[in-house]
Amino acid sequence: MKREELVKQIKSKESYLCIGLDTDLKKIPASLQKFEDPIFEFNKRIIDATHEYCVAYKPNIAFYEAMGSKGWDSLEKTLEYIPKEIFTIADAKRGDIGNTSGLYARAFFDNMNFGSVTVAPYMGEDSVTPFLEFKDKWVILLALTSNSGSKDFQMMKLENGQYLYQEVLEKSSKWGNASNLMYVVGATQATLLKDIRKIIPDHFLLVPGVGAQGGSLEEVSQNGMNKDCGLLVNASRSIIYASSGDDFNTKAKEEAIKLRDEMKVYLSKYL
Numbered sequence: 054m055k056r057e058e059l060v061k062q063i064k065s066k067e068s069y070l071c072i073g074l075d076t077d078l079k080k081i082p083a084s085l086q087k088f089e090d091p092i093f094e095f096n097k098r099i100i101d102a103t104h105e106y107c108v109a110y111k112p113n114i115a116f117y118e119a120m121g122s123k124g125w126d127s128l129e130k131t132l133e134y135i136p137k138e139i140f141t142i143a144d145a146k147r148g149d150i151g152n153t154s155g156l157y158a159r160a161f162f163d164n165m166n167f168g169s170v171t172v173a174p175y176m177g178e179d180s181v182t183p184f185l186e187f188k189d190k191w192v193i194l195l196a197l198t199s200n201s202g203s204k205d206f207q208m209m210k211l212e213n214g215q216y217l218y219q220e221v222l223e224k225s226s227k228w229g230n231a232s233n234l235m236y237v238v239g240a241t242q243a244t245l246l247k248d249i250r251k252i253i254p255d256h257f258l259l260v261p262g263v264g265a266q267g268g269s270l271e272e273v274s275q276n277g278m279n280k281d282c283g284l285l286v287n288a289s290r291s292i293i294y295a296s297s298g299d300d301f302n303t304k305a306k307e308e309a310i311k312l313r314d315e316m317k318v319y320l321s322k323y324l
């Protein structure tokens with residue numbers, strides 16, 4: 054997907070919501086277990102109920118990989134089912150020597166038709182650039198993650214006085230551009246978004262960590278928005294498991310609408 058198409062969708066839906074399809078067989082209602090592919094049935098109902106209110110879906114690949122070949126089937130069917138105008142993120146956190154990264158890129162961009170893939174920056178430039186060679190596809194590079202372990206390396210002070218995550222942003226922003234490279238910044242790190250915007254004013258940010266992890270949507274929006282919105286804010290569990298009963302899809306819809314309504318306000322206030 055081209056950047057202009059993503060921005061257009063955000064403006065027309067008045068939403069920068071990304072819904073995480075972190076679908077766990079143990080958490081989906083008993084009534085769906087009778088289907089041949091309960092994971093797909095669940096995702097299908099979630100997509101039907103929420104697609105008007107979000108601009109992206111992010112299946113976390115771990116939830117599918119954990120189920121072996123059946124899980125990959127559910128993932129492929131889910132990807133096919135997502136309406137074409139919606140941005141898709143393979144949350145796989147890949148990255149390896151260049152030759153191997155090229156194969157990961159083919160897996161998600163050629164074999165499956167994902168619009169983007171999350172990539173870890175740890176192995177450096179040649180591990181990331183193979184993902185950037187695909188037209189209208191995006192790399193979403195981990196910069197400052199939402200978990201407590203982000204302190205272990207990402208917040209390490211370097212000799213030049215910068216934190217490691219700042220160095221990651223500065224250096225990697227030259228590998229691609231604001232039309233093929235985004236960054237992950239956790240919603241729990243919202244206070245640092247103003248500083249992050251000084252380094253990368255134009256790039257889109259994928260911001261997970263509102264909902265179940267407690268990040269503030271208002272703080273993220275106030276500190277992180279740029280002239281094109283520049284944000285995709287993800288919520289997974291708080292939407293897809295808003296109810297554990299058969300009304301899971303209507304409850305998911307309600308949660309998605311709540312977030313979209315809040316986003317509408319912030320788009321008019323901070324954009």
Ligand SMILES: O=C(O)c1cc(=O)[nH]c(=O)n1[C@@H]1O[C@H](COP(=O)(O)O)[C@@H](O)[C@H]1O
Pocket residue numbers: 073075113144171197198199200237238239261262263264265266287288289290291
């Ligand atoms: O790359 C991610 O999406 C990601 C990065 C990060 O720093 N923190 C984070 O929670 N995530 C993912 O975002 C989703 C968050 O899920 P919830 O906490 O249920 O909303 C999960 O799929 C995580 O793997």
